[in-house]
Each structure stands twice: as structure tokens, then as C-alpha cells.
Amino acid sequence: MRFVKRIYLLRTIGLGVGFFCVAAAFVQQPVAWPLWALLVFHGYLWPQVARAWALASRIPYRAERRNLVIDAAFGGFWIAAMQGNLVPSAVILSMLSMDNIAAGGLRLFMRGLYASIAACALGWWLLDAHWSPQSDLPTILACLPMMALYPLALGKSTYEMSKKLAERSRQFEVVSQMDGLTHLFNRRYWESLLIEEFSQRRKAPGAQQKESFLLLLDLDHFKRINDTHGHLVGDEVLRNFAQLLRIHLRKEDLIGRYGGEEFVVILRNIAHADALHLSQRLVERARASQDGVNKLYGCTVSAGLVPFTSDMEAHFVWLQRADHAMYCAKANGRDRLVVWEATLVRNAEPATVC
Known part of the structure; x- marks a missing residue:
């Protein structure tokens, strides 16, 4: 018409x-x-x-x-x-x-x-x-x-x-770039940003004084929220956690929903101590967000933090290391941040970890 x-x-x-x-x-x-x-x-x-x-x-x-x-x-x-x-x-x-x-x-x-x-x-x-x-x-x-x-x-x-x-x-x-529920970057687009960041770091590894870090976060006990309160409450928890990330991260950080209750962040041009402090603060803020308007209904966060290093041959290695560090956090009691290092060993974990 x-x-x-x-x-x-x-x-x-x-x-x-x-x-x-x-x-x-x-x-x-x-x-x-x-x-x-x-x-x-x-x-x-x-x-x-x-x-x-x-x-x-x-x-x-x-x-x-x-x-x-x-x-x-x-x-x-x-x-x-x-x-x-x-x-x-x-x-x-x-x-x-x-x-x-x-x-x-x-x-x-x-x-x-x-x-x-x-x-x-x-x-x-x-x-x-x-x-x-x-x-x-x-x-x-x-x-x-x-x-x-x-x-x-x-x-x-x-x-x-x-x-x-x-x-x-x-x-x-x-x-096409956004996750429909949380309005963060979706996995496909966020991963293209990760590839771009990885490529820039590989081309000029010593050109910048500050570093880039990959942060992988997973909501603990999220399956219990869906089973107990239903998927509508589960969706509310995901939205509330996405809002928490937007509030406490910097404008230059690239936040994405990786899938399910997993979230990923590229911390760009940041000192090691600042990246560690910022990541730890997210874990603490999630722990404190049990009540109030944007509550997480008892969910805490397990997180893995990985700096970029020149020995990584591809961007997926960066992701694998973040995934390894995050699951080490889960296996060691959840509700914590683990920083990846070469000697990091993932302990055996119960089959019911979620």
C-alpha cells in the first residue's frame, strides 16, 4: 500500500x-x-x-x-x-x-x-x-x-x-547482532568480534601497553531456577544478569550471551590488576543480587578469566582456556573467579553441577 x-x-x-x-x-x-x-x-x-x-x-x-x-x-x-x-x-x-x-x-x-x-x-x-x-x-x-x-x-x-x-x-x-532476550551481542556476532580482537593482538602483540582478557561467566544453579520457578522467571534472571553486566562493565568491553546461562566478555585495553578487580567485582555483585528489583533468585556466578597470550594459535584456544578456567571454578565450589594459568587442573566434579 x-x-x-x-x-x-x-x-x-x-x-x-x-x-x-x-x-x-x-x-x-x-x-x-x-x-x-x-x-x-x-x-x-x-x-x-x-x-x-x-x-x-x-x-x-x-x-x-x-x-x-x-x-x-x-x-x-x-x-x-x-x-x-x-x-x-x-x-x-x-x-x-x-x-x-x-x-x-x-x-x-x-x-x-x-x-x-x-x-x-x-x-x-x-x-x-x-x-x-x-x-x-x-x-x-x-x-x-x-x-x-x-x-x-x-x-x-x-x-x-x-x-x-x-x-x-x-x-x-x-x-541480527543482538540476543533477543538479553539484548547483548548474540554468539555469532560476538565471536566475530573475538576473532577481530584476536587478530589485532596477534598482528601487534607488543604495540599496546595494556592487555586484552576473555571473561566467561556461568550462572550457578540456573537449572534449579527453571525447574522450581519456571522458564519465565529463568528469563527474568538472564535479563537481570545482563543488566548487571551492562552496569558494572566499561563501555569498551564487548559483552555477549554465549548460550543458555553462559555469558562472555572481551575486556579490551586493560591492565591485569584492573581486569582481575573488575571480574571479581562481577562475581561479588551477583552474589549480592539475591533480592531487590534485579534479583537473581539465588544464582551465583562461576567465572574464568584468561589473558591474551601470543602462544595461542587461534581464537578458539582463548575460548577453550576460558571454558577450562570457568569449569575449574565450578568444580571448586562455584561462586568464584578462576584465572587461567598453564598449571591449572580441573578437578573431578559431581554430575549434577549446573
Whole structure:
């Protein structure tokens, strides 16, 4: 329906101004009154009829494309009625072609071209027209507003549509990057950020004084929340924890939901002591968030913190080390932070750990 309304505006402007092109040719080479009546209908009544017809159709978009083909047929008929008067004929054909190309590409343009040729041939036969391409000065002057105004109207419409499409594209891009529940980065997009960070660190490992760290956090006893309180409460816990991360982490940190109750953070350009303090504070804040508006319903956090090191051959090694450190935190009693080191050993853990 938006397409119909956009074409209605262009059709109203184009046919209203185009009326004078054909009318000037009719004055140059006089025609019978029925052609004048048809010209008035096409110039000023047809846009209303076409709009109402399209909006009343089951699929307005298809109906409007049909109307554009009818416009092209009218154009071919007017060429015959003007006996090939060169300047207005060229103006009408070019404007109709622009409409069809803009609305439906080459396919619609060809349909319109065939309709114009057929209508021109029919009109030539019905009116017994004679080839008379000469355009006098008044006819040329009458065509100037059409040549000036209609391309401006079409360009403005195309520009506004391009802006809307660009904005919609940006919205879709944001949606494709976000986790629908927590509004943090989703796993796919966050992992692409991790690959980018890893690549930058590998290219210039000593260029920056500060380091990058990978923090993996898992909500303890989350399965019990779902089993006891239901999944709606579980979703609330995930949202509340995501909000806790947004509040207590820095703007430059990249936060993502890795899956289920697991969250990941890339701490960029941060000193080792600051990364350790920040990560420990998250564990403590989760422990303290048992009551209040953003409570976690008894969930605590097990976390693994891993600095970037040049011996890691790929980004997934960074993730594996964070995962190892986090599960060591779980195996050692949960509700704690474990910093990865080469000698770190994961203890045996009960099968019910969650």
C-alpha cells in the first residue's frame, strides 16, 4: 500500500504536468473533442481511479504494477494521437520508462514498452494518423515543465525511499547482532568480534601497553531456577544478569550471551590488576543480587578469566582456556573467579553441577 501511495503522488504530478505537453501538440495539430475529453480524464481523473483500484485489490502492489503498464499504453496512444510530434513524444516515453524502471526494473520496463508499441499501433490505425514529427516553439515550451519537474519529483521519491531502506537495513543489522532476550551481542556476532580482537593482538602483540582478557561467566544453579520457578522467571534472571553486566562493565568491553546461562566478555585495553578487580567485582555483585528489583533468585556466578597470550594459535584456544578456567571454578565450589594459568587442573566434579 505504501508503494501505491508513492506511485499515486508521482502519477498525479507527472500526468498533471504532462497534460500540457499533449495539449500543446493538440493545439498545433487540432484533434476532435473526444480526444480532449480522454486527455482530461487521463491527466486528472485517472490518478484517482488508479489509486482506488489498486487499494481495493487483494494485492495492491501487483495492481499498481498493472496500472503502470496501463500508463505506458496511454503514452503509446498519445504518440499516435499527436501523429508522432517529436518533442512531446520523446518526453512522454522517457518519463514512462523512468517510472517502470524505478518501479519494476527491466521486466516491467519491457512490459510497458510492449504496451506502448501495441497502443501506438492501435491508435495509429483507429485515428488514421499521419507522420508529422515537427514540434513548434509553443509545444517545446509546454514540454519544459515536464522535463524539469518530473525528474525532480522522481529523484526526491527515490532518495526518500533509499533513506528508509538504509535505516531499515541498519535496524536489521542491529537485530541480527543482538540476543533477543538479553539484548547483548548474540554468539555469532560476538565471536566475530573475538576473532577481530584476536587478530589485532596477534598482528601487534607488543604495540599496546595494556592487555586484552576473555571473561566467561556461568550462572550457578540456573537449572534449579527453571525447574522450581519456571522458564519465565529463568528469563527474568538472564535479563537481570545482563543488566548487571551492562552496569558494572566499561563501555569498551564487548559483552555477549554465549548460550543458555553462559555469558562472555572481551575486556579490551586493560591492565591485569584492573581486569582481575573488575571480574571479581562481577562475581561479588551477583552474589549480592539475591533480592531487590534485579534479583537473581539465588544464582551465583562461576567465572574464568584468561589473558591474551601470543602462544595461542587461534581464537578458539582463548575460548577453550576460558571454558577450562570457568569449569575449574565450578568444580571448586562455584561462586568464584578462576584465572587461567598453564598449571591449572580441573578437578573431578559431581554430575549434577549446573
